[in-house]
Amino acid sequence: MSIHLFYRWMPSYLPAFQLESFIANSRSLHNSFEVDMPGIMLRVSGRENHDQTERFAKELTSLTCSVLDKEPSQTMVMIQYFPHEHWFIGRRSLAELGKNSFRLEVTITDETNTKSQKAVFHRAAFELLSRMIGNIHPHSNVHIIDCRATAYGYGGVTQEYRHQRAMIASVRADANAGAFHGADSNANVDSVTMSEAVADRSVQR
Numbered sequence: 001m002s003i004h005l006f007y008r009w010m011p012s013y014l015p016a017f018q019l020e021s022f023i024a025n026s027r028s029l030h031n032s033f034e035v036d037m038p039g040i041m042l043r044v045s046g047r048e049n050h051d052q053t054e055r056f057a058k059e060l061t062s063l064t065c066s067v068l069d070k071e072p073s074q075t076m077v078m079i080q081y082f083p084h085e086h087w088f089i090g091r092r093s094l095a096e097l098g099k100n101s102f103r104l105e106v107t108i109t110d111e112t113n114t115k116s117q118k119a120v121f122h123r124a125a126f127e128l129l130s131r132m133i134g135n136i137h138p139h140s141n142v143h144i145i146d147c148r149a150t151a152y153g154y155g156g157v158t159q160e161y162r163h164q165r166a167m168i169a170s171v172r173a174d175a176n177a178g179a180f181h182g183a184d185s186n187a188n189v190d191s192v193t194m195s196e197a198v199a200d201r202s203v204q205r
Contacts, residue, residue, distance in 0.1 A: 037154045038070045039107040040077045044133060045100050048081045055132065063128060064106060067121045068113050074154075089139050099137040102129050110146040118144050 040060050057077040065072050084095040094101055104125055122142050130136045149160035 037074045037076065038064055038068065039105075040064060040075065041105040041107075042077070042079045042102060042129075043082060043104075044079065044102045044129075045082055045084050045087050045094050046133075047083075052132075053079050059128060059132065060104070060125075063124055064121070067124060068106070068108065068117055070108075089137055094137065097137065098135075100133050100135050101137045101140045102133060103141055103143070104129065105143045105145060107145040107147055107152070109152050110148050113144075 042056055042060060044056070056079055061072055061075045061077060064070055064075060084100075085093050087094045087101055089097065089099075089101065106121070106125075121144065125142045126140070129140070150158055152158065153161070
């Protein structure tokens, strides 16, 4: 997630001497604090097959977490099967075409992955599913869905809220340790407390 989401309001509530430490903490936490929850939806032609379904779930979780840098414990996978007669490409059913197909959708928090990571995932996912399914129509596709942090989350909490709270926790730790260039610790804590209140209001809007 881009740290500019947090910069939108935070600097104006921090004294100038704290900004350097705040920015350093923001950058160091940028790729480490967030617990993203990718959602994987695979739609595949053919009849349901329990063993194949488990293989799909394991392989797609491994690939997604490896290439897109996600956590397996936070990865949700859903798999649906469709009869060849109900799947059309170019106005012809897969049954008529004599082909198999799939549509893979992976939902992630916006700005948590680079263009190159997504390009690698597209290629790797297509190759993986082509091998696992076989006889794949070339218009089978992969769709990575970037969701705004304010619109995506789990456990009743958005990803942006988690982002902001993690950043505040880091700044508060520095304030309590007196790390802001020897500044008065009470003033530091008061500043962070004010920022927490603003963060809460910004999430609730």
